[in-house]
Each structure stands twice: as C-alpha cells, then as structure tokens.
Amino acid sequence: MKLINGTEIAKKVHEETRRRIATLQARGITPGLAVVLVGDDPASTAYVRSKDKRAAELGIHSLKHELPSSATQSDLLALVECLNADPAIHGILVQSPPPLHIDEAAIVRAIDPRKDVDGFHPVNVAKLALDDPTGFVPCTPLGCQRLLVEAGVQIAGARAVVLGRSMIVGKPMALLLMAKGSGGDATVTVVHSRSRDIAAITREADILIAAIGRPGFVTADMVRAGTVVIDVGINRVDDPTAAKGYRLVGDVDFDAVAPKCAAITPVPGGVGPMTIAMLMANTVTAAERCAA
Numbered sequence: 001m002k003l004i005n006g007t008e009i010a011k012k013v014h015e016e017t018r019r020r021i022a023t024l025q026a027r028g029i030t031p032g033l034a035v036v037l038v039g040d041d042p043a044s045t046a047y048v049r050s051k052d053k054r055a056a057e058l059g060i061h062s063l064k065h066e067l068p069s070s071a072t073q074s075d076l077l078a079l080v081e082c083l084n085a086d087p088a089i090h091g092i093l094v095q096s097p098p099p100l101h102i103d104e105a106a107i108v109r110a111i112d113p114r115k116d117v118d119g120f121h122p123v124n125v126a127k128l129a130l131d132d133p134t135g136f137v138p139c140t141p142l143g144c145q146r147l148l149v150e151a152g153v154q155i156a157g158a159r160a161v162v163l164g165r166s167m168i169v170g171k172p173m174a175l176l177l178m179a180k181g182s183g184g185d186a187t188v189t190v191v192h193s194r195s196r197d198i199a200a201i202t203r204e205a206d207i208l209i210a211a212i213g214r215p216g217f218v219t220a221d222m223v224r225a226g227t228v229v230i231d232v233g234i235n236r237v238d239d240p241t242a243a244k245g246y247r248l249v250g251d252v253d254f255d256a257v258a259p260k261c262a263a264i265t266p267v268p269g270g271v272g273p274m275t276i277a278m279l280m281a282n283t284v285t286a287a288e289r290c291a292a
C-alpha cells in the first residue's frame with residue numbers, strides 16, 4: 001500500500017505557483033485574493049485562516065473579510081460588488097456554507113466569473129461541463145485529480161466511483177474524471193444517498209473518491225483489493241484524549257481499508273493541503289489572465 005502524501009505534492013504545486021508569481025511580479029503585478037467568511041463556524045474559520053496564511057506566505061496580496069453571522073444578503077452583495085470592482089483583487093472566495101438566511105447561489109452568481117477562483121459560478125460550471133479550459137475548476141476536485149496524476153495512477157480507462165454529488169466536490173469531480181484527455185478518460189459512476197447497493201458499486205472501482213462528509217463511511221467490505229482511494233472527508237469527531245477535544249477523520253475507515261488499497265490518501269495530510277494549493281494556483285491564473 002502506498003500512502004499518497006498530499007502535503008508533499010501540495011509543496012510541489014506551491015513551488016510552481018511561486019515561480020508564476022515571480023514572473024507576474026517582474027511585470028509589476030501582485031495577485032490578489034479576497035476571502036470572505038460570514039459567521040463563526042469553527043471549521044470554516046480554520047479553513048479561511050489557512051487560506052489567508054498560505055496566500056500571504058506565497059506573496060499573494062490577501063484580504064480577509066470576516067462578517068458577523070448577522071450580516072445580511074445585501075451586506076454580502078455590496079461587498080462582492082466592491083471586490084468585483086477592485087483591480088487589486090483577482091480572486092474572490094466566499095466560504096461555504098454561509099448562515100442559512102443567506103442565499104448562497106445568488107452570492108455566487110454576483111461574483112465576476114473571471115474572479116471566481118472557486119469555480120462555483122454558473123459560467124465556470126458550464127465551462128467545465130463543456131471542456132472549455134478558460135474557466136475555473138473547483139479547488140478540491142482539481143486537487144484530487146492532481147494527487148492521482150502525481151501518484152502515477154492510470155486514470156484513462158479506469159473505473160472511477162465518486163461517492164457524493166455535491167456542487168463543491170462530487171459533481172465537478174465526476175466531470176473532471178470523465179473529461180477527454182490527460183487526467184480524465186475514466187468511466188465514472190456517481191453514488192449518492194439514494195443509490196441502491198452502494199457497496200456493490202464501490203467494489204467495482206479502480207479509483208474511489210469519497211466525498212460524502214460521513215466519518216468512516218467507507219468500510220473494508222466496500223473496497224476491492226488494489227483500489228486507489230482518495231478520501232475527501234474532513235470530519236471532526238470528539239476525542240477527549242486530543243488537545244483540542246476532537247480529531248479529524250476522513251470518510252474512509254482508514255485502518256481497515258488502507259491495507260487493501262494500492263494507494264490511499266491520509267486525513268489529515270491528503271486532500272486538505274491540495275485544496276489550498278489549487279486555490280492559490282487558480283488565483284494566480286486569474287491574475288495572469290487579467291494581465292494578458
């Protein structure tokens with residue numbers, strides 16, 4: 001069994017990003033990223049902090065906007081309008097999920113698609129479905145694909161099973177793996193909460209992407225020997241022995257599943273660092289396109 005080290009692969013992506021930033025800076029351009037957080041959800045707060053920190057380390061101009069959970073739809077729309085108009089900002093990310101009184105889809109539609117480094121805007125979703133490379137692809141599935149490529153996994157012709165159909169991971173993941181060409185050409189099945197006999201489907205997988213947000217959902221009986229497993233889950237489970245009172249676990253029962261796998265990502269240290277790496281790369285792409 002090979003452990004796919006997301007931290008190491010993310011480092012490689014950051015090195016590429018650093019070189020691209022240097023090229024832009026030589027032309028007097030500093031990529032700018034605005035990260036917006038509404039409310040104080042602990043996991044979202046932690047993600048936003050790491051995105052902001054990583055951007056600053058790479059030399060991306062990073063602006064963190066933290067709004068109280070009482071912020072209104074129009075407060076948020078006004079902020080997005082302001083960021084759309086700001087020439088120093090090339091990428092805008094509104095952390096998901098916002099509080100329930102916010103119409104998230106309307107906020108996403110308000111973001112200039114050229115600054116939508118999350119790839120959530122309908123224009124970018126359509127471009128992914130249309131194999132149009134001028135859009136932005138959501139960071140987590142893009143990171144998963146890069147992990148497979150860097151680990152030398154044969155994707156073309158493989159049976160890939162995606163567990164989960166979210167707009168952030170499952171759906172774009174399926175589109176990426178089925179796209180024509182490098183990193184794609186897989187035969188993709190998407191499994192979700194209404195699927196029948198999930199284990200029979202996942203046992204057919206050469207590549208299994210688990211993105212359902214349920215700790216330890218994928219058990220050993222659901223995986224055939226020799227499968228490559230990418231675990232997207234980042235679930236907090238109570239653990240009184242841990243310093244923070246919780247620990248992070250994936251959607252895969254790692255200890256039981258790992259021995260059967262050809263390769264698997266750990267949690268933490270697998271997909272998580274890649275999501276941030278691809279966000280930084282997308283932000284630099286936005287700045288490059290703006291400068292072209």
Ligand code: GUN
Binds near residue numbers: 093095097140168275
């Ligand atoms: N919440 C969980 N993942 C993501 C992501 O990739 N982008 C945003 N904006 N919110 C998220």
